[in-house]
Amino acid sequence: MSTRDLFLRSLNASFLVAGLTALVGTALAPSASAEPFKLGADQKVELENNNYPAYPQYPTPQAYPTPQRRAPINGNAQNNQLNGSAQSNQAPPPVRRPIPVQIQKQVVLPANFLGAWNVQGQRMKVEAMPEFQAGAEAVFAPNTSNVWNIGGNPSSGYSMSSDAGVQTSLVVDKVEGNTAFIRYSHPIKNTVAQEAIVMSLVPGGAVFNGLERVSIAKEGVTRAKVTYQLVGRRNR
Numbered sequence: 496m497s498t499r500d501l502f503l504r505s506l507n508a509s510f511l512v513a514g515l516t517a518l519v520g521t522a523l524a525p526s527a528s529a530e531p532f533k534l535g536a537d538q539k540v541e542l543e544n545n546n547y548p549a550y551p552q553y554p555t556p557q558a559y560p561t562p563q564r565r566a567p568i569n570g571n572a573q574n575n576q577l578n579g580s581a582q583s584n585q586a587p588p589p590v591r592r593p594i595p596v597q598i599q600k601q602v603v604l605p606a607n608f609l610g611a612w613n614v615q616g617q618r619m620k621v622e623a624m625p626e627f628q629a630g631a632e633a634v635f636a637p638n639t640s641n642v643w644n645i646g647g648n649p650s651s652g653y654s655m656s657s658d659a660g661v662q663t664s665l666v667v668d669k670v671e672g673n674t675a676f677i678r679y680s681h682p683i684k685n686t687v688a689q690e691a692i693v694m695s696l697v698p699g700g701a702v703f704n705g706l707e708r709v710s711i712a713k714e715g716v717t718r719a720k721v722t723y724q725l726v727g728r729r730n731r
Contacts (some may be wrong), residue, residue: 496501535566573618579690601649602667607700609677611730612643616707617724623719631719635709642730686713703727 612730616639623631645665647653661681668676673696680689689710694703705725711718 507519541544558649601652602669603649604647604653604670604675604677605647605668607696608703609645609647612645612703612727613683613730614641614643614725615639616641616720619724620722621719627718630709631695631721635721643727653677676724683711686711686718701729 511726531543595642618635618637618639621628621632621635634636645653646655647665653667654663655665655677656662663679663681666678667673668678670676675694678691678692679687680687682688689712690707691710692705692707694705696703705727707725709721709723711720
């Protein structure tokens with residue numbers, strides 16, 4: 496054996512001893528040290544044996560198919576169908592009969608009130624606003640004398656005229672026995688005169704006793720009221 500071969504063998508032996516020493520040191524290192532602060536062996540055991548619940552593992556992400564969009568439900572169509580079904584099941588509304596219009600019938604004025612009358616009037620009372628009191632007393636005479644003509648029928652209505660120039664339609668409010676309640680209105684200059692008359696026939700029908708109230712109004716405000724006592728005699 497040459498010197499070269501001896502050198503190589505001694506070199507290999509040195510490497511082999513060094514490798515065994517490293518392996519033995521590594522294997523003996525955990526058991527050779529009893530100090531937990533250097534290796535942390537005891538700390539690891541305590542953490543693994545603690546009472547805290549372990550966190551669950553997160554599942555592996557999975558790919559889910561994209562849901563397909565559905566066509567929207569036609570709510571109006573369904574509502575219409577439901578409404579139609581509900582309406583078809585409901586009873587038809589009751590038929591309302593038209594309310595008959597009540598036409599006020601013309602009160603019949605008996606024939607013994609018709610014709611020409613000579614009427615005498617005596618003023619009984621004058622009631623007016625303070626600013627019109629004196630004027631009303633001057634305009635309405637204490638005593639009057641006129642001729643009335645009353646005519647007409649229930650179908651065409653009644654009218655009244657006088658020799659003082661009054662010509663107007665006559666409203667018959669009511670008739671009770673031999674007493675008639677009539678009224679009319681006519682303009683006097685820029686005012687309106689509303690006259691209400693009560694005629695009570697004396698037996699025989701040639702004479703009546705009555706009252707007449709004249710109201711003078713302007714723009715809906717009554718300014719004066721004058722009351723007359725009447726005596727009428729049939730004009731032959």
